[in-house]
């Protein structure tokens with residue numbers, strides 16, 4: 454079927470976006486993905502989170518034209534992946550790290566991959582440097598660690614200088630330094646106006662890497678928004694040490710703040726209000742405050758609450 458050119462800027466060709474609309478996939482009795490819609494905007498990293506078997510890989514494979522959707526559609530840079538004329542120059546993807554021939558060097562592997570998408574050899578050294586493998590360029594891939602293989606796979610994805618990156622669990626096998634490096638690499642890539650969609654089950658890491666999050670569970674979307682929105686909805690608390698906690702609790706309650714726990718001697722944990730509001734109310738009530746801090750619930754905890762909440766529906 455011929456796709457007609459869209460006039461909607463969200464789905465227009467050349468938008469640099471990934472647009473997923475009502476996407477679904479059924480494998481026999483298993484509904485792997487159900488009515489999923491989200492957009493990956495240029496200039497930001499979008500984290501794609503979900504527990505094992507939640508449908509992340511299936512979704513990424515549909516975006517990349519490797520699995521045919523049962524319902525809906527996925528557009529890459531305004532068109533279905535299959536309609537891209539030079540896909541390697543538009544979207545770079547790392548789905549699962551394929552074994553490289555063990556006797557092949559990183560450079561030889563990249564040269565072959567470059568030739569396959571019509572990219573000059575000169576790009577090979579550039580991507581080796583970009584992923585931090587320049588010093589290992591002439592070593593056989595057989596001796597590479599999992600982390601080095603991840604970097605090599607990323608180098609292949611970058612050969613066509615794509616404007617969109619799609620990565621399935623790229624942090625797997627990376628040590629803490631490698632994870633920090635990947636985080637700054639993806640952030641810099643996005644900051645140059647390009648789009649990143651990265652799946653992970655490492656929620657705390659995504660909180661640091663991504664601006665937007667799409668959380669799925671059992672194939673369906675549970676959350677789509679910014680990290681700040683997720684935090685706001687599954688909240689952080691203000692810890693306040695006060696001279697007279699009972700009077701402060703009373704003043705807060707009078708103002709409609711009832712989520713109050715006494716966590717320590719003289720310390721109240723207050724939910725549903727920020728530090729400014731708690732401080733102002735303490736001042737108005739004449740209660741001395743000796744210290745305040747924000748207890749930011751870990752994304753992991755929020756994520757578990759999110760899934761637990763959905764299960765009760």
Ligand SMILES: Nc1ncnc2c1ncn2[C@@H]1O[C@H](COP(=O)(O)OP(=O)(O)OP(=O)(O)O)[C@@H](O)[C@H]1O
Pocket residue numbers: 480483484485503504505506507508509510511512654
């Ligand atoms: N080719 C297939 N045939 C049958 N079922 C499949 C196929 N691919 C995936 N599934 C099923 O679809 C569901 C979603 O799998 P998927 O691999 O997309 O999840 P995931 O979130 O990527 O999981 P993980 O984090 O473990 O990789 C699972 O129940 C899986 O068994």
